[in-house]
Amino acid sequence: MSTYTPSEIEAKWQAAWADAETFKAVRSGDKPKYYVLEMFPYPSGNLHMGHVRNYTMGDVIARYKLATGHNVLHPMGWDAFGMPAENAAMATGIHPKEYTYGNIAHMKSQMQPLGLSLDWSREFATCDPEYYGQQQALFIDFLAKGLIYRKKATVNWDPVDMTVLANEQVIDGKGWRSGAEVERRELVQWFFKISDYSDELLTALDGLDDWPAKVKLMQSNWIGKSRGIDISFKRKDGGDPIVCYSTRPDTMRGASFIAVAPDHPVAKELVNGNPDLADFVEECRKMDTTEAAMEKADKKGMDTGIRVQHPVYPDRELPVWIGNFVLMDYGTGAVFGCPAHDQRDLDFARKYDLPVQNAFYMPGDETEVGTEALVPAKTEPVVFIDHFAGITDSTSQNAIDATIDYFEAQGLGKGQTQFRLRDWGLSRQRYWGCPIPIIHCEKCGVVPEAKENLPVQLPDDVSFDIPGNPLDRHPTWRDCACPKCGAAAQRETDTMDTFVDSSWYYARFTAPHAATPTDIDDAAYWMNVDQYIGGIEHAILHLLYSRFFARAMRMTGHLPQGTQEPFNALFTQGMVTHEIYQTTGDNGRPVYHFPSDITDGKLADGTAVDIIPSAKMSKSKKNVVDPDDILAKFGADTARWFVLSDSPPERDVEWTASGAEAAFKHLSRVWRIANDAASADGGHADQDADLLRAMHKTIIDVTNGVESFGFNAAIAKLYGFTGVLAKSKASAGAKQQATKVLAQLMSPMTPHLSEDIWALLGGEGLIANAPWPVADESMLVEDTVTLPIQINGKRKSEIAVAADTDKATIEGLALADPAVQKALGGATPKKLIVVPGRIVNIVI
RNA sequence: GCCGGUGUGGCGGAAUGGUAGACGCAGGGGAUUCAAAAUCCCCCGACAGCAAUGUUGUGCCGGUUCGAGUCCGGCCACCGGUACCA
Numbered sequence: 004m005s006t007y008t009p010s011e012i013e014a015k016w017q018a019a020w021a022d023a024e025t026f027k028a029v030r031s032g033d034k035p036k037y038y039v040l041e042m043f044p045y046p047s048g049n050l051h052m053g054h055v056r057n058y059t060m061g062d063v064i065a066r067y068k069l070a071t072g073h074n075v076l077h078p079m080g081w082d083a084f085g086m087p088a089e090n091a092a093m094a095t096g097i098h099p100k101e102y103t104y105g106n107i108a109h110m111k112s113q114m115q116p117l118g119l120s121l122d123w124s125r126e127f128a129t130c131d132p133e134y135y136g137q138q139q140a141l142f143i144d145f146l147a148k149g150l151i152y153r154k155k156a157t158v159n160w161d162p163v164d165m166t167v168l169a170n171e172q173v174i175d176g177k178g179w180r181s182g183a184e185v186e187r188r189e190l191v192q193w194f195f196k197i198s199d200y201s202d203e204l205l206t207a208l209d210g211l212d213d214w215p216a217k218v219k220l221m222q223s224n225w226i227g228k229s230r231g232i233d234i235s236f237k238r239k240d241g242g243d244p245i246v247c248y249s250t251r252p253d254t255m256r257g258a259s260f261i262a263v264a265p266d267h268p269v270a271k272e273l274v275n276g277n278p279d280l281a282d283f284v285e286e287c288r289k290m291d292t293t294e295a296a297m298e299k300a301d302k303k304g305m306d307t308g309i310r311v312q313h314p315v316y317p318d319r320e321l322p323v324w325i326g327n328f329v330l331m332d333y334g335t336g337a338v339f340g341c342p343a344h345d346q347r348d349l350d351f352a353r354k355y356d357l358p359v360q361n362a363f364y365m366p367g368d369e370t371e372v373g374t375e376a377l378v379p380a381k382t383e384p385v386v387f388i389d390h391f392a393g394i395t396d397s398t399s400q401n402a403i404d405a406t407i408d409y410f411e412a413q414g415l416g417k418g419q420t421q422f423r424l425r426d427w428g429l430s431r432q433r434y435w436g437c438p439i440p441i442i443h444c445e446k447c448g449v450v451p452e453a454k455e456n457l458p459v460q461l462p463d464d465v466s467f468d469i470p471g472n473p474l475d476r477h478p479t480w481r482d483c484a485c486p487k488c489g490a491a492a493q494r495e496t497d498t499m500d501t502f503v504d505s506s507w508y509y510a511r512f513t514a515p516h517a518a519t520p521t522d523i524d525d526a527a528y529w530m531n532v533d534q535y536i537g538g539i540e541h542a543i544l545h546l547l548y549s550r551f552f553a554r555a556m557r558m559t560g561h562l563p564q565g566t567q568e569p570f571n572a573l574f575t576q577g578m579v580t581h582e583i584y585q586t587t588g589d590n591g592r593p594v595y596h597f598p599s600d601i602t603d604g605k606l607a608d609g610t611a612v613d614i615i616p617s618a619k620m621s622k623s624k625k626n627v628v629d630p631d632d633i634l635a636k637f638g639a640d641t642a643r644w645f646v647l648s649d650s651p652p653e654r655d656v657e658w659t660a661s662g663a664e665a666a667f668k669h670l671s672r673v674w675r676i677a678n679d680a681a682s683a684d685g686g687h688a689d690q691d692a693d694l695l696r697a698m699h700k701t702i703i704d705v706t707n708g709v710e711s712f713g714f715n716a717a718i719a720k721l722y723g724f725t726g727v728l729a730k731s732k733a734s735a736g737a738k739q740q741a742t743k744v745l746a747q748l749m750s751p752m753t754p755h756l757s758e759d760i761w762a763l764l765g766g767e768g769l770i771a772n773a774p775w776p777v778a779d780e781s782m783l784v785e786d787t788v789t790l791p792i793q794i795n796g797k798r799k800s801e802i803a804v805a806a807d808t809d810k811a812t813i814e815g816l817a818l819a820d821p822a823v824q825k826a827l828g829g830a831t832p833k834k835l836i837v838v839p840g841r842i843v844n845i846v847i
Numbered sequence: 848g849c850c851g852g853u854g855u856g857g858c859g860g861a862a863u864g865g866u867a868g869a870c871g872c873a874g875g876g877g878a879u880u881c882a883a884a885a886u887c888c889c890c891c892g893a894c895a896g897c898a899a900u901g902u903u904g905u906g907c908c909g910g911u912u913c914g915a916g917u918c919c920g921g922c923c924a925c926c927g928g929u930a931c932c933a
Contacts, residue, residue, distance in 0.1 A: 045933050085933065158931075169931040221851050221928075294929050298848035332930095347848085424930090431931065500931070540927055542851075547930095577853095578927080648871070649859055655926070662859075662872055669871090672886090716861070719870035791866040796914040798866045836913050842865045846913050 007674035009638025013755040017118055025771050026065075026120040028076040030528050037073035038529050039065045040509055040570075042537030042545075043080045046106035046128075047087060050113040053538075055630050056646040056656070057576055060714065061536045062119045063647070063751040067709050069120065070750070070775040076529050078512040079114075079121045081107050081128035084135075084436045084501045086169060092467035099435040100463065103130055113631060117639045118754050120771070125515045129504035130435070134511065136458025137520040138503060139440040143451045144559040150196050153449070156428050157266070159291050160188035164470040167432040173291040180470070187288045189266075192430035192497070193439060197551045201226055201422040204550055213572035215653075218542045225543050227423025232407045233335060234416040236261060236311035236321070245269060245311060245323065248334030248421060252410060253402035254341040255315055256362035256388060259352060262304060262326035264336040270325050273307055280305060280325070287327045302351050303327045314415045315391045326351070332425050346376040363387045366396070427548065429500045434465060434473045436498030444485035444492040453486040459494065472496055505545055506552035509535075509569055510562060520561045527563040535570035538578055539653075546573070574712055577655035586610060637667040640753035644670060647752055648718040669722065670756055673745070676729050677760040680742040686734035694733040695782060697724055698741045702778040705748045714752070721749060739764055744776050792817050793844040794826045802843075810837045817843045 020026060030036075041061035044054055058079075065077040088099035107128055127134050145151045159168040163181035167190075172179045197204075205226045208219045231250035238244060245261060263269050265287035274281040283305040290296055304324040313319035321339070328347065329338055342352035342359040349372065352359050359372055363385040379385060381399040392409035394402050410416035430439065438459045440452035452459055462480045465473035474480060474496040485492040507520070513529040514522035537545075553569040556562040633642045645666035650656035701724040708717025728741050743764050750757035750770050761770035785806055790813065792800040800822035804813060814835055817823060827847060834846040 042933095047933090082933070087932085167931075170929095171932040173931095217851055224850050225929085227850095292931080295848075298929090300848095427930075433931090501933070502931095505933085538927090538933095539852080540933080543928060544930065545933085651860075654853075654860090656859080665872060668885095675886090715859090715870085719861075722870055789866090793865080793914070796865090796912095801866070834913055836865095838865065842914085844865080844913050 007671040007756075009640060009670075009755065012759045013116065013118060013639050016755045016758040017115075019758070019769065020118075020120075020771065023769065025769060026069075026075075026077060026122050027124060028074070028078070028122045028529075030525070031074050034072055034074040036076065036529060037065075037068040037534075038076040038513075038532045039068065039534045040078065040512070040532045040536070042535070042541060043082050043505070043508060044110065045082045045085060045087075046103055046110050048106045048109065049629055049631075050110050052630050052646060053578060054110075054114070055117065055642055056652075057536060057538070058114070058117065058119055059643045059646055059752070060574070060576060060652055060712070061534075062117075062121075062643075062754075063709060063714060064534055064536070065120045066751040066754060066771065067775065069771060070747070070773065072774065075120075076512070077119075077121055078125040078515075079119070079123065080126055080508060080512065080515075081110075081130075082501065082505050082508070083107065083128040083130035084498075084504055086171075086433070086435070088435045089433060089467065093470070096467070098463070098465075100130070100461075103128070103435075113634075116634055117643065120754070125512050127511070127515050129437075129501075129508065132458040132460050133516070134508075135437040135504070136460075137511070137517075138437050138499070138507070139452070139457050139459055140454055141507065141520050141556065141559070141561065142440055142499070143454060144561070145195070145555055146451055148555075148559055150199070150555050150558070151193055151429075152196060153191055153193055155189045156192045156194075157187045157292055158190055158432075160186045161470070162186055166470040166472075170291065170293050173293075176289070176291055176296070184289050185291050187290070187292060190430070190432075192428050193441075195427040195429055195551065195555075197427045197548070198422060198424055200551055200554055201228070201424050203554065204424075204547065207550075207568060211568060211573075214570075215573060215575055218539075218546065218573060218575060221542045222547055225424065225547065229421050229423070230403070230407070230418065231334075231421055232410055232416045232418050234314060234339070234410065236314060236339070239310040239312065239320065242269075242309070245337050246335045247337045247339045248419065249339060250421075251341065251344070251399070251403065252406040252416070253387070253390075253399050254344045254362040255313075255339075255406065256390070257341040257343040257360045258313060258321060258339040259342060259358040259360060260321055260340040261311055261323045262329050262338055262340055262351075263307075263323065264329040264331040265325055265327060266331045267325075267329070267336045269307065269309065269323065269337075273309075280307065283325060287325070290327070297328065297330065300327060302347060302354070304351060304355060306355075314410075322357070324355075333423065334421060342376065343372040344377055346378065349374070349376040361388060362390075363399075427500075427502075427551070429503055430497040431500055432472045432475070432496075433498055434461065434467075436501060437504065438474070439495045439497050439499055441495040442483055442485055442492045443495060444488065444490060446490055447485055447487040447492075450485055450487050450492070456486065474498070502544060502548050506548045507556060509549070510553075510556060521556070523560075523563060526561075526566070530562065530566050531568060532570045534572045534574065536574045536576060539575040540578070542575060546570075574653070576652050577650070633663050637663055638755075640670055640756045641667040644718070644752050647714040649715065651715050652712050669725070670753060672729070673725060673749070674756065674760070676725065677742050677746070677763060680728075680735070680738045681763050683735040683738050686738065687732045688734045688737070690731060690733040691737040692782075694727065694731045694737050694741050697727045698744050699778040699780075699782045700724075701748060702744065702776050703783070706775070706778070709751060718752065721745070724748075746770060747773060747776050788840055790817075790840075791842050792820055792823060793842060794823065795846055796844060799823065799826060806840070808839075810839060813837050813839070813843060817845065 039061055041057050065075050069075045083103050088102045091097055091102045092099050129135060159173050161168050161178035161181055161183055163183035164178060168178055168185060173185050176185055177183060178185055205223060205228055208223055211219060229250045231248055232252050233246050233248055235244040235246050247261060265284045270284055274284050290300060304326040307323045307325060309323040310320045311323060313321055340348040340351060342349040343361045361372055366384060366386050384396060384398050386396055387394050387402060392405045394405050407418045411418055438461060440457060440459045442450045442452055444450050462477055465477060467473060481493045481496060483492055483494050509532050510521050510526060514525040549569050553562060553566060557564065557566055630642055641663060645663045648666060649662055701720055704720040705717045708714060724745060728745060731738060743766055746757040746760040747770060758770050787803050788806050789801050789803050791798050792802060800820050802816050802820060804816060814837055823845060830847060832845045832847050836844040
C-alpha cells in the first residue's frame with residue numbers, strides 16, 4: 004500500500020475542481036444563494052497563519068453550504084492601497100505599484116495550494132484602475148447627493164519632514180523618521196456625512212441578530228447617543244456668549260469654571276494680544292491627534308481672563324479657561340467644569356485652585372468633596388442642594404430630564420441629542436490611494452471630474468526620495484481642463500482613505516467587471532453577504548463604514564432598495580498572535596527581531612531580548628510566521644486541519660510549531676483506515692449497529708459544530724469517531740459506509756484527502772458536490788443513562804438507570820446507593836433534587 | 848483615560864447552571880522490532896496514601912443557588928479598538 008502523499012493528492016484534486024469549475028458562481032433560480040466572504044487581505048508580501056486560519060474558516064462554511072444545496076458565491080480579492088507600499092518605496096526605491104502587484108502574485112501563489120473553494124474569476128485588487136475608477140464614480144454620486152462635504156480638520160504634521168503623519172507614524176508624540184515633535188495642523192479635507200446616519204446605524208443594530216453581541220455593543224458605544232443640553236453662558240465683557248454642551252446639567256450648582264478647546268474661536272481670538280496664552284495654545288498643539296493621547300495626557304489649562312455669568316446663580320462668576328483636554332470635535336468645543344462630581348474636573352480644580360462645590364450629597368452624608376469626586380451611578384438616589392428645577396430627592400437620571408425641561412422653560416438652554424460619532428474624514432495626503440476625482444478651477448471653484456473621464460489614474464512616474472505626497476510635486480499630473488468651463492485647472496492631489504476601498508468591495512464582487520460600480524441585477528441576486536468572517540480588530544471602523552456605504556449606495560441607486568445592511572451574519576475570529584522579540588536601539592527606540600534570529604531568548608551575539616507575549620502578528624514587529632514551511636512539509640489539508648483544531652475560532656491563537664506534526668499523523672491514519680476499509684472483507688455484521696450509531700452521532704455533532712463555528716469541537720468529535728472506526732470489527736460494507744461519511748464530514752476541512760478517499764471507495768462524482776450526510780435520529784436513542792449522585796453538590800457516586808425511569812424510582816435508587824447510605828448514616832436528607840437524565844443531588 | 852473582550856493541568860483547549868479537564872500536544876511506561884522509524888496499548892491537575900480512597904482545584908475577593916468554570920458585584924492581569932495601521 005502506498006502512503007499518504009499530500010503533494011500528489013492535492014495537486015490532482017485542485018486540477019479536478021478547476022476543470023469542473025466546481026466553485027464558479029453563476030446566478031441560478033433553482034437553489035438558494037449563499038454569499039460567504041472573508042475580509043480580503045492587505046497584500047503585505049507573505050501569507051501568514053492568520054490568513055490561513057481566516058480563509059480556511061470561510062472555506063469550511065462555503066464547502067458546507069455547497070454540500071447542503073446552496074448556490075455559493077465565495078470570492079477573493081486584495082485590499083491593495085495603503086501606506087506599507089509607500090514605506091517600501093522610501094526604504095528600497097521599489098515602486099508601490101510593482102511592490103503591490105508583486106506581493107499579490109506571491110500571496111496568490113501561496114494561497115492557491117490551500118485548495119480554497121474560491122471563484123478566482125472574480126478576483127480584483129482595489130488598486131486596479133477598473134476598481135478605483137468605479138469608486139471615483141461613487142464619490143461623485145455621493146457628492147451630488149450631499150453625502151460628502153469639505154471642512155477643516157486637524158492632522159499630525161511633521162515639521163522636519165514637512166509631511167502629514169498617520170497616527171501609527173507618531174511614536175510618543177514624535178515623528179517616526181525625523182524624531183521631531185509632532186504638531187497639529189489644520190487642512191481642508193473631504194468628509195463623508197456618516198453622522199446623518201447616526202441614529203439609523205444605531206437602531207439598525209437591533210436587527211442584526213447574527214452579529215456578535217460584543218460587536219453591536221462596541222458600535223453602539225462608538226456611535227454614543229446621549230441626551231444633553233446646550234447651555235449659553237453670558238460673557239461679562241459683552242462678547243458672544245459661550246455655549247457649552249453638557250450631559251449632566253443636574254450638576255450645574257457645582258459648576259466652577261468653563262473650559263474651551265485650544266482651537267475654540269474664543270481661544271483663537273485671544274492669542275493675538277496675549278503671548279502667554281499663545282505659548283500655551285502652541286504647546287497644546289504639540290500633541291498627536293489620537294484620543295488615547297488626549298485622554299492620557301496631563302490635564303493642563305490657562306485662565307483666559309474672561310468671566311461668564313452662572314446662568315442659574317447670576318451673582319456667581321465663572322472663569323473661562325483653555326483646557327488641553329477639551330475636544331473641539333465633540334459637542335460645542337466648550338464644557339463647564341463641575342469638580343465635585345467629575346474626577347477629571349476635580350483634579351484640574353485642585354491643580355489650579357478653583358472652587359469645589361457640591362450639587363448634591365448622598366442621603367445622610369453631607370460631607371463636602373475632598374480629593375475624590377462624588378460620582379454615584381445615575382440610577383442612585385441623591386439629595387440635591389437648593390436645586391433650581393425644584394428637585395431635592397431624586398436620581399441623577401430623573402434630575403437631568405427635569406433640569407433640561409427647566410432650562411428650556413427659562414430660555415437658558417436647549418435640549419440636544421448628541422452623538423459621539425464624527426464625520427468620516429477621507430482625504431489622505433498620500434500617493435498610493437484612490438485619487439479624489441475633484442478639480443479646482445479658478446472660475447468654477449471645486450468641480451467633480453466628469454464621469455466619462457474616469458478613472459482618474461495615478462501617474463507612474465513618481466519618486467519617493469523625499470517625504471510627502473509625490474502627486475503634489477508631480478510636474479504635470481495636476482494639470483487638466485475644468486470639466487465645467489474648459490479652462491486650465493488643477494486636480495486635487497489628495498487620495499482617499501483606504502477604508503473607502505474596503506467599504507464596498509463586497510458589492511463589487513457581485514459583478515466585478517461591470518461598467519458601473521455595481522450591476523443592480525447581480526447585486527439584487529447575491530446581496531447581502533450571508534456570512535462575513537474577519538478579525539475582531541475591525542469591529543468598529545471597517546464594519547461601521549461598510550454599513551454606512553451600503554446605505555449611501557442604496558440612496559444613490561447602486562444597491563437595490565431591499566439592501567440595508569451589507570452583512571447578514573458576522574463572525575469575528577481571533578487573531579493569530581506570536582511573541583515579539585525586542586531590544587532597544589541607540590536612539591531609545593525599540594528594535595524588533597525575527598523569531599528565527601532568537602535562540603533561548605538571546606540574539607546570536609548573546610544580547611538578551613525583551614519578550615512581549617501574544618501580540619498581534621504584524622510585519623513591522625517582525626513576529627509573522629510563514630505557512631510555506633508547513634505546507635511544503637505536510638500539505639494543505641494538514642495546515643487547514645491544524646489551524647481549525649487547535650483553538651476555538653473566535654479566540655486568539657498563539658502560534659506554536661508543534662501540533663502540525665500531530666495533525667499530519669492523524670490524516671495519515673485516516674488515509675490508512677480508508678485503504679483498509681476499501682480492501683476489507685468479511686467482518687462481523689453484529690457489530691454494524693454500534694459503528695453506525697457512532698457515525699450518526701458524529702454526523703449530528705459535526706453538523707452542529709460547523710453551523711455554530713465550533714470547528715475545534717467538531718474536529719475533536721472526528722478524532723473520536725476515527726478511533727471507533729479504527730477499532731471496529733463491523734462488516735466491510737458498514738466500514739465502507741462509515742468511512743465515506745467520515746470523508747464527507749472531514750471534507751470542508753480536508754477537501755483533498757476527502758476527495759481521494761471518496762474516489763477510492765467508489766463515491767459518485769466529486770465529494771465537493773455530494774449532498775451532506777443526514778443523521779438517522781432513530782439510531783441515537785440511548786436505552787440507559789448514567790446519573791451522577793451528588794451530596795451537597797459534590798459528586799459521590801453514580802447509578803445507571805433506564806432512560807425512561809420516573810423520578811420516584813430514581814429517588815429510591817439514589818437513596819439506596821451504598822455511598823449515599825454511608826453519608827446519610829441513617830438520617831433523613833433535607834432535600835432531594837432529581838433532574839431527569841442529568842443528575843441527582845442530595846442535601847443533608 | 849475610555850469602550851469591548853479574555854483568564855481552566857506542563858501546553859492548546861472541552862464542559863444547554865448539573866460528574867471540571869473531552870480531544871490533541873508534551874511527558875512517562877509497555878507491546879512490536881536484531882535495532883530503529885512507523886504503528887498499537889496504558890498512565891498523566893495538585894496534595895496525602897501501597898492501594899481503595901480522601902482533600903483540594905477553573906486569575907483574586909465576595910454574593911446568588913440544592914448545585915457556579917458558567918449568573919451577579921468589586922478587583923487584578925493581559926489582548927483588541929480608540930476615528931490617518933490594515
